Amino acid sequence: MAEKFTKSMARNIYYGGSFFFLLLLLGLSVDTVRQLPKREHREALTEHVIAGKGLWETNNCIGCHSLMGEGAYYAPELANVFDRRGAGNEAAFKSYLRGWVNAQPLAIPERRKMPQFNLTDAEIDDLADFLIWTSRIDDNNWPPNVEG
Numbered sequence: 001m002a003e004k005f006t007k008s009m010a011r012n013i014y015y016g017g018s019f020f021f022l023l024l025l026l027g028l029s030v031d032t033v034r035q036l037p038k039r040e041h042r043e044a045l046t047e048h049v050i051a052g053k054g055l056w057e058t059n060n061c062i063g064c065h066s067l068m069g070e071g072a073y074y075a076p077e078l079a080n081v082f083d084r085r086g087a088g089n090e091a092a093f094k095s096y097l098r099g100w101v102n103a104q105p106l107a108i109p110e111r112r113k114m115p116q117f118n119l120t121d122a123e124i125d126d127l128a129d130f131l132i133w134t135s136r137i138d139d140n141n142w143p144p145n146v147e148g
Helices: 007-039 047-058 081-085 090-102 121-135
Strands: none
Touching (some): 047 121, 081 090, 081 121, 090 121
16 A cells, blocks of 8 residues: 555545445345335225324324334333233224323323323224234334333
8 A cells, every 4th residue: 555645545435435335225225125025014004094194193193102213202102002001902902092092181290291182082093003003013022111
């Protein structure tokens, strides 16, 4: 190697490194696209799940809650709320969620308050279907603890 670091050497390192990391990015992107069908379950998407996702977005639930690690950390993670509160029973989970949402805001001093969104039972059931659907996505066992 030369005693002096030249412009052409710097340029070669820049272009070589850029090309290497571009190839790495493309390879990881292709791998991700190949893995998605094994991890998600698009065949389970229903109109109720889609409507629940719409409610999730319209009411900005992500502004307080996180879902699979994405979102705010003001309120609990909801990727595994079906596993925590429904114990695999969809009807029991929908009943639980209706009671919880309709009881908000709880009058417990010095506790974070969830607003009352005045959702109908059908809307809460759609939201429950969305949360059930998300709980069945293979998310590498996220969150790391049972209470989210």
